[in-house]
Amino acid sequence: MVKKLLKGNEAFAEAAIRAGCEGFFGYPITPSTEFLEHMAKRMPELGRGFVQAESEVAAINMVYGAACTGKRAMTASSSPGISLMMEGISYIAGTEVPAVIVNVMRGGPGLGNIAPSQGDYNQMVKGGGHGDYFPIVLAPASVQEAIDYITLAFDLADKYRSLVFVIVDGNLGQMMEPAELPPMRDLDFITPEWAVDGETEGRERRFLSSIYIDPKDEEVTNIRLLRRKLEIEKNEILYHTEEIDDAEIVIVAFGTAGRVASTAVRQARQEGIKVGLFRPITLSPFPYKEIEKLADQAKSMLVAEMNTGMMLDDVSLSVKGKIPIEFYGRMGGITPFPDEILDEIRRINNSPPTDTDFNAREAWLDRLELIIEGEN
Amino acid sequence: MVSETNNATLVYERPESLTEMPTFYCPGCTHGTAHRLVAEVLDEMGIRETTIGVAPVGCSVFAYNYFNHDYVEAAHGRAPAMATGIKRVLPKKMVYTYQGDGDLASIGMGEIMHAAARGENITVIYLNNAIYGMTGGQMSPTTLPNMKTTSTPLGRDVEVAGYPIRMAEIISNLDAVSYVVRRSLHNPANIRKTKKAVKTAFQTQASGMGFSMVEILSSCPTNWKLSPSKSLEFIEEQMIPVYPIADFKVNPEIKNIKG
Amino acid sequence: MTETSIIISGFGGQGTLFAGQLLAYAAMDYGKEVTWIPSYGPEMRGGTARCIVIISDEKIGSPVARNPFAVIAMNVPSVNMYEPLVAPGGYMIINESLVDQKIERTDIQPIYIPGNDIAKELGNIRITNMVMIGALLELVQVLPVDELKKALDSHIPERHRGTLPINFEAIERGAKFVQEVLAEKV
Numbered sequence: 001m002v003k004k005l006l007k008g009n010e011a012f013a014e015a016a017i018r019a020g021c022e023g024f025f026g027y028p029i030t031p032s033t034e035f036l037e038h039m040a041k042r043m044p045e046l047g048r049g050f051v052q053a054e055s056e057v058a059a060i061n062m063v064y065g066a067a068c069t070g071k072r073a074m075t076a077s078s079s080p081g082i083s084l085m086m087e088g089i090s091y092i093a094g095t096e097v098p099a100v101i102v103n104v105m106r107g108g109p110g111l112g113n114i115a116p117s118q119g120d121y122n123q124m125v126k127g128g129g130h131g132d133y134f135p136i137v138l139a140p141a142s143v144q145e146a147i148d149y150i151t152l153a154f155d156l157a158d159k160y161r162s163l164v165f166v167i168v169d170g171n172l173g174q175m176m177e178p179a180e181l182p183p184m185r186d187l188d189f190i191t192p193e194w195a196v197d198g199e200t201e202g203r204e205r206r207f208l209s210s211i212y213i214d215p216k217d218e219e220v221t222n223i224r225l226l227r228r229k230l231e232i233e234k235n236e237i238l239y240h241t242e243e244i245d246d247a248e249i250v251i252v253a254f255g256t257a258g259r260v261a262s263t264a265v266r267q268a269r270q271e272g273i274k275v276g277l278f279r280p281i282t283l284s285p286f287p288y289k290e291i292e293k294l295a296d297q298a299k300s301m302l303v304a305e306m307n308t309g310m311m312l313d314d315v316s317l318s319v320k321g322k323i324p325i326e327f328y329g330r331m332g333g334i335t336p337f338p339d340e341i342l343d344e345i346r347r348i349n350n351s352p353p354t355d356t357d358f359n360a361r362e363a364w365l366d367r368l369e370l371i372i373e374g375e376n
Numbered sequence: 377m378v379s380e381t382n383n384a385t386l387v388y389e390r391p392e393s394l395t396e397m398p399t400f401y402c403p404g405c406t407h408g409t410a411h412r413l414v415a416e417v418l419d420e421m422g423i424r425e426t427t428i429g430v431a432p433v434g435c436s437v438f439a440y441n442y443f444n445h446d447y448v449e450a451a452h453g454r455a456p457a458m459a460t461g462i463k464r465v466l467p468k469k470m471v472y473t474y475q476g477d478g479d480l481a482s483i484g485m486g487e488i489m490h491a492a493a494r495g496e497n498i499t500v501i502y503l504n505n506a507i508y509g510m511t512g513g514q515m516s517p518t519t520l521p522n523m524k525t526t527s528t529p530l531g532r533d534v535e536v537a538g539y540p541i542r543m544a545e546i547i548s549n550l551d552a553v554s555y556v557v558r559r560s561l562h563n564p565a566n567i568r569k570t571k572k573a574v575k576t577a578f579q580t581q582a583s584g585m586g587f588s589m590v591e592i593l594s595s596c597p598t599n600w601k602l603s604p605s606k607s608l609e610f611i612e613e614q615m616i617p618v619y620p621i622a623d624f625k626v627n628p629e630i631k632n633i634k635g
Numbered sequence: 636m637t638e639t640s641i642i643i644s645g646f647g648g649q650g651t652l653f654a655g656q657l658l659a660y661a662a663m664d665y666g667k668e669v670t671w672i673p674s675y676g677p678e679m680r681g682g683t684a685r686c687i688v689i690i691s692d693e694k695i696g697s698p699v700a701r702n703p704f705a706v707i708a709m710n711v712p713s714v715n716m717y718e719p720l721v722a723p724g725g726y727m728i729i730n731e732s733l734v735d736q737k738i739e740r741t742d743i744q745p746i747y748i749p750g751n752d753i754a755k756e757l758g759n760i761r762i763t764n765m766v767m768i769g770a771l772l773e774l775v776q777v778l779p780v781d782e783l784k785k786a787l788d789s790h791i792p793e794r795h796r797g798t799l800p801i802n803f804e805a806i807e808r809g810a811k812f813v814q815e816v817l818a819e820k821v
Contacts, residue, residue, distance in 0.1 A: 005656070005671070005790075023465040031675055048466030053457065054490035056397065061454035065430070065461025066446045091451050114675070153463070173674040176656065178663045196446045196462075198469035200425040205395075207440040209431075209449035256698075263696030294787050311787055337701035 003178040008143050009034035009076075010170070011179060012102060015044055015147040016074055016290075018186045019154045021100075023049035023066035023073035025059040027081060030114040031170035032104035033077035049073075054265065056081040060088030060101075067097040068208045070195025076102035078170075079145045080111065081121050089163060094210030094221070096194075098274045102150065102166045104173035107333025115333025116170035118255060121310035124165050125284045126301025132222050134229035135163040136236065137284040139254040144179040146172060149281070151182055158192075158370060160228055167283070169306065171256045171335060188261050205224030229285070238281035247276030248293050249348050252315050253304040254280050256335060259303050262340035282309070291318035300353050304341055309361050315352055324353035327360035329368075340371065391415035393424045395444045402497065404597040404604025406561040408434060410503055411442055413571040414474070416580055425433025427470040428462055430455040432479040435509040439474050443558070455489035459498045470581060472499040477509045481517040481541050488547070495552025495586035499577045502543060505594040506615060513599030517541045520618055538578060540618055544591040548624030555580040555588035556625040562593065563613040566621070583633045593619055637692040639777045640700035642717060642774065643768070644685035645709025645730070650764035654707070655686035658768055658778075661786035664689045665778050670698040683712060683738025690777050703776045707767045709750070718743075728770050730763065746774055746813055753808050759798075762805040774817075780810045 006014075013035045014025070024039040043050035049066060053059035059075050066073035066178040077085065082103045092099050106119045107113040122128075131358055136156050140146040146168055153164040182363065191197055196206050212218035240258075244250065246365045258279035268275045276285050278294060280287050295301070300323050309327050319325055328344050330336045389398070391414035401407045418424045424445045431439040432451035438448030450458040455473035463471045480488050480502050491498065507525055508514040514527040517542045523530035548556040555577055559570035570592055577588035593615050595607035602610055641650040641658065652673050658704040662669040673686040687703065689695050702722040709730045721727055723742045732751030748770050754763040765783075771782045784803050791799060 002665065005660050005669075023461060025461060025464075033752070035400050049461070051460060051464060053493070054486055058454070058457040058487050058490065061451060061457035062461035062464070064450075064454075065448065065458035066465045068458075069428075069462055069466050069781055073465065082560075088454070097450075102430075144548055170675070171672060171698060174675045176659055177670050177695075177698075196428055196448050198426050198428040198446050198471075200467060205443075205447070207447040207449070209440060211437070212448060259695075260697040260699070261433040266696065335699050337699060338697045339701055358631055 003180050005176050006143055006181070007034065007176045008146065008215040009104065009172045010038045011143050011181065012146050012166075012173075013038035013076070013151040014042070016100070016185045017046065017048075019151045019180050020072045020187055020189060021048070021074050021154065022071040022076065022187065022246045023063065023227060025049075025051045025053050025062035025066070025073070027053050027056045027059050029078045029081045031106060031116075032076050032078040032081075032102070032182065034173070035102065035104070043051045044223070045326040050097070052137045056084035057230060060085035060092075063099050064088050064092050064095070064097070065091060066194045067099045068190075069093070070191045070197055072098075072100070072158070072189070073372065074100040074102070074227035076104065079106050079108050082120065082123070085288060086129040090131055090133065090255050091210045092129060093133035093135065093163055093225075095208050096161040096225070097208065098161055098164075100150070100153045100157055100164050100166065102168070105167060105169045105217045113333045113355045114170065116256060116306065116335050117331070117333050118169055118257060118306035118310075119308075119331070120167065121283065121305070121307055124167050125286070133163070133225055134232070134282060136160070136232060137165045137167060137282065138238070139167050139227065139281055139342070140172070141240075141255050141258045141279060142179070142284055143172065143177040145281070147179055147181060150206055160232055161194075162228065165367040167255070167326070170257050189292060190303060194278070202376050233285040235374050236282060236284050237287045239287045240281060241281040244261055244278060244322060246274055246308040246354065247297075248274070249345060250278055251275065251302045251304055251310070251341070251345070252278045252280070252291065254311065257304045260336050260338050260340050263338035267338065267342050268345045268349075271346070273346050274344055275349070280311075286314050286318075288314070288318040292320065295322040300348055301325045302328060302344055302348060303360075304336070306330055306335065309364070321356045324356050325360055326353060329364060333346050383584065391419045393418040393444050397441050399442055400438065401435065402598040404595060404607055405435070407503065407569060409561050410501065410570075410592055410594065411439065413567070413574050414472075414612070415443065416450040416571060417575045420575065421578060421582070423470050423578070423582070426468075426474070426508075428466070430459045430462070430471070432473065432475040434476040434479045436474055436503070437447055437477060437510065444564040446589060449525040454487055455477050455479065455483070455484065456487040456496070456498070458501065460491055460494070460496050463496060463498050467497070470499070470578065472501060472578070472581075474501045475503070476509070477502070477504045477518040478516045482542050489550075492547045492550050492553050492587045492589070494553070497581055497584055497586050499581045500589040501574065501585075502531075502589055502591045504543070504619065505596040506540070507596050507599045509596050509599055510556045518619075520614060527634055542619060542625050544589065547589060554585040554626050554627040555630060556591075557623045558591040558593070558619060558621050560611055560616065560621055561595070562595035562608040578625070579633050580630060585627055585629060591619070593621075638695070639690045639705070639775065640703045641688045641690070641705045641707070641771065642685060642703040642722055643688070643707040643709070644683065644713035644717060647684040649684070649709045650682045650761060651707070651709060652686050654764035654768045655688045657783060657786055657790070658688050660790045661778055661782040662688070664786055664789065665782045667691060667778070668693060668695050670695050672698045685713070691760065705771060707771055708734065709763070709767065714738065726774050728774065730767065732763075745765065746770060746816060748809065748812050750809075753812070754805060757801055757804055759801060762802055765802050765805035766809035769806035770813045771809075773813035774809035780806060800813070
């Protein structure tokens with residue numbers, strides 16, 4: 001295996017190319033721009049479609065068009081740009097065409113800043129665009145994982161005719177790590193039977209639309225999408241664990257927060273604290289059952305995020321009140337340091353929480369105030 | 377006397393590029409005419425089986441039900457972006473959008489301008505009837521000054537609602553554009569000229585010369601609250617003075633491809 | 636601790652990000668786990684430019700560290716920012732050419748090295764960053780200094796190959812300076 005030192009965004013873009021992406025359409029936005037720049041260089045030299053669109057609104061609709069032809073199509077952007085794309089995202093979901101969207105998340109709401117954040121969890125995982133639909137959401141935590149899961153994203157998108165979001169934060173987009181890219185895939189895909197590819201000779205015309213004027217037809221579509229979601233839940237859940245077997249405290253964290261927690265877990269283990277890490281990789285479908293199992297084994301959980309506790313709600317749904325859940329979250333584009341999470345682990349270890357019915361966010365805010373005071 | 381049926385000459389039939397589905401357009405609306413012209417051109421050029429259309433949001437939202445070839449349905453105003461995405465991954469296919477004035481000149485202003493500025497090798501069939509038809513007759517960007525609509529009940533006041541936007545003229549100023557003309561459907565002579573323009577537009581694309589657009593003045597008897605025949609007079613007397621029928625940009629090389 | 640965190644901080648244009656990347660390449664080629672993460676965005680345009688490199692024998696969790704083990708401070712703001720943050724027992728390599736101050740902490744070891752002057756002497760002020768990372772690896776023995784030269788040789792863009800000798804010399808001069816300082820102390 002030959003690893004190279006790869007820069008996040010560039011590696012992700014190259015991974016998409018090697019997975020057979022034939023159309024990239026995007027608009028520059030920090031901290032995802034290197035993705036577009038890499039595509040600008042590589043796609044034309046490979047004879048594949050590339051457009052720097054006039055806006056994210058146009059970019060996502062170009063993806064929509066390209067996706068309707070059955071070709072692998074994608075865009076990459078960052079939080080405010082993703083908000084602009086929500087219209088097209090809903091249409092893509094309603095038309096049931098596969099598309100991959102990479103979101104390199106930054107601090108918000110609004111213009112916010114360009115620092116790393118996980119504040120788009122709800123927008124990505126719970127929908128964001130109008131109407132009933134269920135995107136698949138993958139949350140890698142390293143350059144290598146992002147490469148692997150962008151490849152997987154295209155496969156899942158095709159398999160389920162689904163939107164797949166790969167969400168990372170600015171840290172992952174900007175960092176360099178040794179990683180290995182997959183070989184270039186041949187573009188020998190079989191055009192799906194639904195594709196509007198302009199090859200009408202010898203077949204009936206095809207059309208793709210998200211319109212179902214008769215509510216009965218729309219309901220049929222909603223049911224199909226729901227059944228597909230349930231099937232995806234059965235088949236596609238991914239997660240990563242560390243030191244989980246005898247863990248009394250389980251940290252649940254995704255992406256960069258998961259990496260930071262991993263360091264804290266190792267340090268705490270050196271102190272003899274029985275703590276483990278559960279890092280969901282699919283945020284949708286969410287590993288509810290897997291976390292519930294851990295709740296039968298552990299004494300408490302700590303959810304660590306770079307947002308106000310968006311995944312905390314999903315963890316609470318998993319745990320069903322069996323054990324106390326504490327929350328640790330930095331916001332606004334601040335990446336936590338491992339020692340902050342280590343302190344939380346020590347605190348929980350020294351005085352294990354017993355109350356399962358308390359407001360974890362409120363308790364966290366009280367502690368956070370002191371932490372911020374200490375930092376200033 | 378010879379039997380009429382035995383010696384009958386077929387002079388008019390449904391083009392293969394149209395489906396058998398009757399259109400749901402209002403009586404006297406010229407969308408049906410425009411559909412037929414596009415279909416005849418696709419038949420004549422023999423490109424029905426290799427053409428992908430992009431339908432808009434507006435009265436022609438169901439265009440994909442009427443055309444007998446591959447079609448997709450865009451979000452409101454985004455048809456040129458969607459067509460761009462299709463054309464960039466299938467550059468050998470013929471790709472066209474069919475849009476109205478609300479779709480193209482209002483909510484889709486960004487998409488049409490930039491598709492044209494890039495010189496996307498697509499064809500745009502732009503029907504301008506100066507009103508939002510599907511939502512029931514509101515002001516569009518091309519509504520005439522003082523024209524009454526449901527959202528300009530006293531007539532379009534140019535002081536607060538601005539002036540009509542002449543898309544063909546604006547787009548013709550972009551360097552990458554090859555063919556931009558305005559035509560009208562108000563009488564048979566102009567209908568024939570419109571068809572020629574539609575054909576030239578598709579030929580422009582077929583020869584890889586880049587962006588082509590035919591703006592077509594169209595009627596809306598229902599929302600103009602005029603009879604179909606009065607509507608045609610309205611086009612001639614009211615619209616053409618604001619929207620002159622002309623060739624605004626014709627790439628000199630086009631005469632070589634028309635043959 | 637098998638994990639070493641290093642921050643390289645300075646003005647934009649001082650080559651801090653590239654120096655960090657070279658360090659990361661060297662660590663990778665030497666068989667270590669490594670991460671490199673820059674400060675990014677508007678603050679890079681004319682303001683401070685810094686990166687953090689973590690080198691480890693094990694898979695790296697956090698790519699950021701509050702208390703770096705070593706800091707290369709190329710200018711005054713970097714000294715001020717990182718003096719309080721360096722881990723106890725850690726190191727600061729300070730570009731004395733641009734920093735006219737001493738640190739106050741006694742639980743970390745500073746090295747004051749006239750980076751710009753050495754680079755100028757070698758004929759190119761833009762290789763100050765190489766002097767500084769040569770010094771760093773001599774001081775913080777996380778990798779042999781020679782690994783930097785090997786990494787430079789393997790990863791330098793073809794059009795810059797001509798600059799290899801002067802870069803090698805800069806790395807060596809940085810390392811030599813530290814050797815001499817340490818020898819004096821003994």
